[in-house]
Structure formats: C-alpha cells, structure tokens
Amino acid sequence: xxAAGRPATQPPTDPPAVSLAGVTRVFGVVPALVRVDLxxxxxxILLVSGPNGAGKSTLLRVVATAISPTYGCGSVLGLDLxxxxxxxxxxxxxxxxxxxxYEDLTAQENLRFACDMHGLGRSGVPTALERVGLVDVAxxxxxxxxxxxxxxxxxxxxxxxxxxxxxxxEPYAGLDAExxxxxxxxxxxxxxxxxxxxxxxxxxxxxxxxxxTVAMESxxxxxxxxxxxxxxx
Amino acid sequence: MTFLRQSAAxxxxxxxxEVRGRYALGAVLPFAATLLVAFGxxxxxxxxxLQRTAPGLLWLAVLFAAVLASRRAYESESEDGAxxxxxxxxxxxxxVYLGKAAAVAAQLLVLEVIVMTLVSALFxxxxxxxxxxxxxxxxxxxxxxxxxxxxxGALDASARAREAVFPLLVLPLATPVLVAGVKATAxxxxxxxxxxxxxxxxxxxxxxxxxxxxxxxxxxLLED
Numbered sequence: 001x002x003a004a005g006r007p008a009t010q011p012p013t014d015p016p017a018v019s020l021a022g023v024t025r026v027f028g029v030v031p032a033l034v035r036v037d038l039x040x041x042x043x044x045i046l047l048v049s050g051p052n053g054a055g056k057s058t059l060l061r062v063v064a065t066a067i068s069p070t071y072g073c074g075s076v077l078g079l080d081l082x083x084x085x086x087x088x089x090x091x092x093x094x095x096x097x098x099x100x101x102y103e104d105l106t107a108q109e110n111l112r113f114a115c116d117m118h119g120l121g122r123s124g125v126p127t128a129l130e131r132v133g134l135v136d137v138a139x140x141x142x143x144x145x146x147x148x149x150x151x152x153x154x155x156x157x158x159x160x161x162x163x164x165x166x167x168x169x170e171p172y173a174g175l176d177a178e179x180x181x182x183x184x185x186x187x188x189x190x191x192x193x194x195x196x197x198x199x200x201x202x203x204x205x206x207x208x209x210x211x212x213t214v215a216m217e218s219x220x221x222x223x224x225x226x227x228x229x230x231x232x233x
Numbered sequence: 234m235t236f237l238r239q240s241a242a243x244x245x246x247x248x249x250x251e252v253r254g255r256y257a258l259g260a261v262l263p264f265a266a267t268l269l270v271a272f273g274x275x276x277x278x279x280x281x282x283l284q285r286t287a288p289g290l291l292w293l294a295v296l297f298a299a300v301l302a303s304r305r306a307y308e309s310e311s312e313d314g315a316x317x318x319x320x321x322x323x324x325x326x327x328x329v330y331l332g333k334a335a336a337v338a339a340q341l342l343v344l345e346v347i348v349m350t351l352v353s354a355l356f357x358x359x360x361x362x363x364x365x366x367x368x369x370x371x372x373x374x375x376x377x378x379x380x381x382x383x384x385x386g387a388l389d390a391s392a393r394a395r396e397a398v399f400p401l402l403v404l405p406l407a408t409p410v411l412v413a414g415v416k417a418t419a420x421x422x423x424x425x426x427x428x429x430x431x432x433x434x435x436x437x438x439x440x441x442x443x444x445x446x447x448x449x450x451x452x453x454l455l456e457d
Contacts, residue, residue: 103312116238118322
C-alpha cells in the first residue's frame with residue numbers, strides 16, 4: 001500500500017526497440033548511411049523502403065550488430081549497439097538477402113545447426129519446416145533448392161528463435177505468391193505477439209502489413225509516415 | 234550449450250560438408266600422389282637417398298593439404314554469407330575457432346594415413362622405427378597447422394585478395410611446424426633417439442601458442 005502523499009509509481013516504460021542517433025556508416029570512402037536518426041517502438045512493423053543502394057541493408061545490418069556504425073550511437077531493445085553486442089544478438093534475428101545457409105547440408109541439418117548455435121533444443125525443427133512448407137524436402141541438400149525455397153528456409157530459421165526484433169532484408173526477392181504469403185504470415189505472427197519487425201524492400205508494392213514506413217535515399221532518411229500512407233508515391 | 238558442444242557442432246558441420254563434397258580429399262590426394270611418384274622417379278633407385286628425402290616430401294604434402302582444407306573450411310562459410318551467421322550467433326567465438334581447427338585436423342589426419350602408406354611403399358620408409366614418436370609428431374604437427382589455418386582462414390574469408398593473402402599469411406607461420414615435423418619424422422623413422430624430444434617439444438610449444446592466440450583473437454577477426 002502506498003504511503004499517503006506519495007505519488008503513484010508510473011509503470012516502467014520499455015525502451016524503444018531501436019533507437020539510432022546520428023548513425024553514419026562508411027565503407028572505404030563511400031558513405032552508406034549518413035547521420036541516421038531513427039526510433040522504432042516495440043510492436044511496430046516498420047517498412048524501410050527505397051531504391052537499391054539507398055542504405056536499407058546497411059541500416060538493418062547495423063541494427064543486427066553485423067557491422068558497427070562509423071559514427072553515431074544507438075541502442076536495440078535498450079541495449080547499447082557496441083557495448084552489448086552479444087546480448088543484442090541473443091534477441092535479434094536478421095534474415096538477409098544472403099540466406100546464410102550451408103549448401104551441402106540438408107534443410108533439416110541447417111536448422112539443427114542453427115539450434116545448436118543458439119542453444120535451442122532441436123524439437124522445433126519439424127514445426128518450423130512445416131510452417132514454411134518445406135517438410136517434404138527436409139532431407140534434401142540446400143544446393144538443390146531454388147532461391148525461393150532458400151528464402152523460406154531462412155525464414156524458418158528465424159522463426160525457430162522467436163526473436164524480439166526481426167529484421168527482414170528484401171524478404172520478397174525471388175519469391176512466388178505462395179512464398180510471399182509465408183513471409184507475410186510470419187510478420188503477422190510477430191505482430192500478434194507484440195514483437196517488432198523492420199522490413200526493408202525496394203518493392204514499392206510492398207506489404208500492407210506495416211504500421212509505419214520510412215523512406216531512404218542515398219543513405220539518409222528521406223521521410224516517414226504512418227501506413228497506409230505511401231511515402232514513395 | 235557448453236563450450237565443447239558448440240565446438241563439436243561446428244566441427245561436425247564442417248566434416249559433414251567435407252564428407253559430402255570430398256573437396257579437400259579430391260584435390261590433395263592426386264597432388265600428393267603425383268608429387269611422390271615424380272620425386273621417386275627423379276631421385277632414382279638410391280634407397281638411402283629416397284629414405285632421407287621422404288620425410289620432407291611427406292610434410293610438403295601435409296602442408297599443401299592443410300592450406301587447401303583450411304581454405305575449404307571457410308569457402309563453405311562465404312558461399313551464402315554463412316560466416317555472418319556464425320558472427321551473429323550468441324556463441325563463444327573461441328568455440329567456433331576450436332571446432333573449425335578440429336575439423337581441419339581430422340581431415341588432415343585421414344589424408345596423412347593415406348599419404349604415409351604411399352610414402353612407405355614408394356620410398357621404402359620404415360614407419361615402425363619409433364611408431365609412438367612418429368604418431369606424436371604427426372598429431373602435434375597437424376594440430377599446429379590446423380590451428381594456423383583455422384585462424385587465418387577467417388581473415389582470408391573477408392579479404393578482397395583472398396587467393397593471394399592466405400598462403401602469404403599461413404606459410405611463414407607454418408615454417409616451424411614444417412621444420413620440426415620433418416626432423417621428428419626423420420628421427421622417428423630411422424629408429425634413433427637423437428634430438429627427437431626437442432623437436433616434439435617445439436611442436437607442443439607451437440600448438441599451445443597458436444591455439445591460445447586463436448581462442449583469444451578469433452572473435453576480433455570475425456567482427457567488423
């Protein structure tokens with residue numbers, strides 16, 4: 001019970017899922033991100049749009065801690081991008097346009113290895129394969145897979161972990177309509193669980209799942225708005 | 234998951250890929266066989282000369298195999314950006330390093346058995362002179378070469394001029410292993426005591442140094 005006259009304690013507010021301040025990333029002498037300020041609230045589905053070379057992939061890779069900012073600072077889920085890299089990596093999953101799969105391992109073996117590397121039990125592997133429609137080819141080597149099947153397997157790997165923040169980089173590239181639905185379902189599932197998704201795509205006819213869009217151009221944030229407002233149009 | 238289980242998972246994955254593709258085995262065995270036959274023919278029937286040169290040729294083949302196997306261990310990581318997956322996995326990067334080194338060492342040991350059989354047949358090299366010492370020399374030498382290869386393979390995987398960079402980094406550092414391996418093999422196969430202990434000691438010291446350095450710096454090599 002509160003003492004008389006003592007103000008009621010405010011419920012603690014979670015820090016934003018992503019908070020970047022003045023983040024710049026330079027490759028050699030080429031700037032890929034230029035003074036990016038961005039805040040993504042928890043539970044948001046943020047669509048990052050823009051043409052090829054706009055800096056979308058670099059932005060996602062910085063948030064995933066795959067690369068460090070050259071200048072600027074930021075936090076992910078309240079954790080510092082540089083100091084707390086290991087903790088960020090436990091809670092964030094990046095599905096890039098490179099699928100990070102082993103060609104000479106089967107679909108099942110790829111997921112099992114991912115489980116081993118993330119300290120997860122392997123019991124979720126069949127379910128994850130079923131969710132992306134790859135059960136029938138679970139024992140086949142990834143080398144024989146089409147780009148769409150690889151992308152689906154990469155999504156299955158992400159789903160194994162139930163990450164708090166899912167980063168999808170061009171997840172629709174090379175996918176047929178059925179596979180696009182699988183990605184959309186994964187995003188909807190994340191949304192219903194209150195998790196955060198950042199989805200980068202150059203496809204202006206991108207998903208209608210986003211709660212907010214951010215447009216990028218030449219490494220800068222060119223504008224932002226709530227969905228269904230389409231910034232690029 | 235414990236450190237050792239993480240290492241075993243990485244080693245198991247690399248060995249499974251090698252068994253399926255037989256990349257290193259397919260490239261090294263023809264080279265080793267050609268090298269040994271060519272030298273055997275050029276040196277002539279002088280049995281003493283053949284026996285004196287056999288340890289050097291044997292270790293040259295092992296060194297070449299180590300370079301190839303180490304390169305291959307990282308080629309599979311860079312095919313579709315898988316190395317980034319290892320970087321982003323919340324595992325001790327030292328476990329990844331030791332797993333990769335163990336996989337390379339296992340491949341080399343299999344190759345060495347085959348190559349030694351060839352050398353024994355072609356060069357009349359007696360492997361039973363001091364078999365425990367011979368085995369120790371090869372296990373220790375292989376560990377050292379695998380440690381170097383697994384460490385610099387990570388650097389090589391991200392280098393733009395990877396074809397040229399890897400041998401430049403690995404070969405100078407592998408020289409102590411090569412020298413000690415050749416000397417220890419020569420002494421062990423001749424059945425004499427000699428300075429065997431010193432060469433084995435050098436191999437042990439090298440292994441400890443490279444594995445310690447690798448576990449300490451490997452994570453930094455992977456990071457951006």
